[in-house]
Amino acid sequence: MSIARLARHLGLSEGTISRALNNYPDIAKKTRERVQKAARDLGYRPSSSARRLARGVIETIGFVLPTCRTQHSDPFLAEILNGLASELARHDWDLLVSAVPEGQDEIEVIDRLVSSGKVGGFVIARTYRQDARVDYLRQSGVPFVVQGRTDDPSDYSWLDIDNEQAFVDAVTYLRGLGHRKIACLGGDPKMNFAWQRRCGYLRAMAQQGGHIGVGYLIDGITDAVSAKNATAHLLSISKSDRPTALLCVTDAVAIGAMQALNGAGLTVGRDMSVMGFDGLPIGLAVQPALTTLHQDSYEIGREAGRMVLELCTSSATSPSPSPRQTLWQAKLTPRASVNPPGTSPAQQNQGG
Amino acid sequence: MSIARLARHLGLSEGTISRALNNYPDIAKKTRERVQKAARDLGYRPSSSARRLARGVIETIGFVLPTCRTQHSDPFLAEILNGLASELARHDWDLLVSAVPEGQDEIEVIDRLVSSGKVGGFVIARTYRQDARVDYLRQSGVPFVVQGRTDDPSDYSWLDIDNEQAFVDAVTYLRGLGHRKIACLGGDPKMNFAWQRRCGYLRAMAQQGGHIGVGYLIDGITDAVSAKNATAHLLSISKSDRPTALLCVTDAVAIGAMQALNGAGLTVGRDMSVMGFDGLPIGLAVQPALTTLHQDSYEIGREAGRMVLELCTSSATSPSPSPRQTLWQAKLTPRASVNPPGTSPAQQNQGG
């Protein structure tokens, strides 16, 4: 079904059809309604390629999937994409998702999408402290929004969780319960979210006079398995120096840690408190339920969508609109895996 | 950068540029190389809208995200999309990912993508036994591949794991270890993967003369939390009738079950064996490591991509190509959460 067919069918010109469907004011009300009804009845919808070509717009946002093929699948990805795509759909924009095939690099992929006019804007996630994608996009002039930040986040648009503050809050919370010996399982320090959390831990411990024992801060823990091993290692510390609380860079890491503690015959939430970050659903099911810092990935995706849309529409008029930067707070969610040190079972936190 | 500019720049006509870049044989080798070099140097790439309009092709596959917004994020989604997008990228096709905004239904979304010519084929996942999307696509004439199957999978293309056989294998495996009282935590019976696994359990138990005690089969367990509750309920069965092994519809469910068992003071892999399905990374970290049936989501995504590409290219010639159906076997992966009933710790499976 093309506009030509519809025009012939109604005895009108193509231009009139187009203007009627696009609500131009110079079309008689009766005509407009007749056209719109016919279009509905015949299931006509303008070809998006033709429309975009004629109007010179793109109306598509690109998203490049993180390349962690074999790795632990990003548990948020589904929700972020859902939020992002939902928001875009509200304005009839599309989301083009691209992978990085083996042997190519991410910049090539982005560049191809941009220069072939397939996407008019970008959202990127899993941001590194130094991120080649951000560098590329910054100089390319393409509107983009970063979920996360780089080390130098001044002159582009991003949306991030306040990871540092969240870990400060976490330390404060633990200290408020009486914990003094707090260890930290940190992630890949090249990823900025992990780095920021690490910074928050260090800052809060320094400011609040906490004791960072030897081996209390372990970097490079990216999944549950490495967390399990690291925790087992942590337990080799003599009992008097052993931490009473364990702050983990993600829920997955926290769960790995919990398993190691269980395996060593310790009871999480009594012999050692464990705290995660993310708010994964599984945190509610583990024993005990995991205290965590919650972030809403769906809403993050939506907000990223809003931001990139705003950027694209405003960059259509002004050449380089001022960056829009948003910082959200994670929500500390107390459950049963954190309790005051030396808590007996009867006193335990019953949250969950 | 447009083809017109490039043409003027080189003193050639647009047609010549186009044919040179598309390797037409009637272009002098010298000219072709000159054009290709200039295109590379100037970063020219044809506008995909214009190209698609002119060629009358679409070269984009649609994927509609499962609508489980609040729900447990699909852990495979990232990998499936990665596999799918990688395979499509190899042939310069795109992946358009769409969400279903609130208040709309999935069919509308699909229909819009198809009739506006945004996508030329579809991949759908999370298939129900009766699935409106499949019904719609079947009558629409759009090439599509289903990851999973409906109840009546005869006349369309799909790619599925042999869920029923996998659970038959699981039961056989458990019986081989000496288990006779095997319970099953089944998922949502409207989802076909859950239904098929349930069928496999029932069939194997019947054929092998296993005892399905009262309350051994529990449906509707879709996440770790409901699994935890269901398992607690299972433990109310008197010890003599209590199952010795627990077959779970997914790894997430298995992990929830393990937590409940731990919480009740039982040792998984000794007092009760637990088996999952999926091969989630976290299954390696839980204590004990989770015996599971593994499926490779990345490869599933890739194969779906191959299939839908084949379908699209062949449906360009013949009107309705014969469906392509693929059934893969899940890989039984023994780890420590399953052992013969009544195993003492020293004899336990050390897998992992």
Next chain:
DNA sequence: TACGCTACCGAAAGCGCTTTCGGAAGTCAA
């Protein structure tokens, strides 16, 4: 020299839409 043949390139139509422009009909006041 004339012929046919190949190699190569330009011209032009067309893909399905949008949008500007101009003009025909209708409306109203003088």
Next chain:
DNA sequence: TTGACTTCCGAAAGCGCTTTCGGTAGCGTA
């Protein structure tokens, strides 16, 4: 009845490509 004004629609150009067709230049052959 005329003129100015509005209302509404058709004509046509153009978006950036692809692809067919036709024609010219250069070649070899007779």
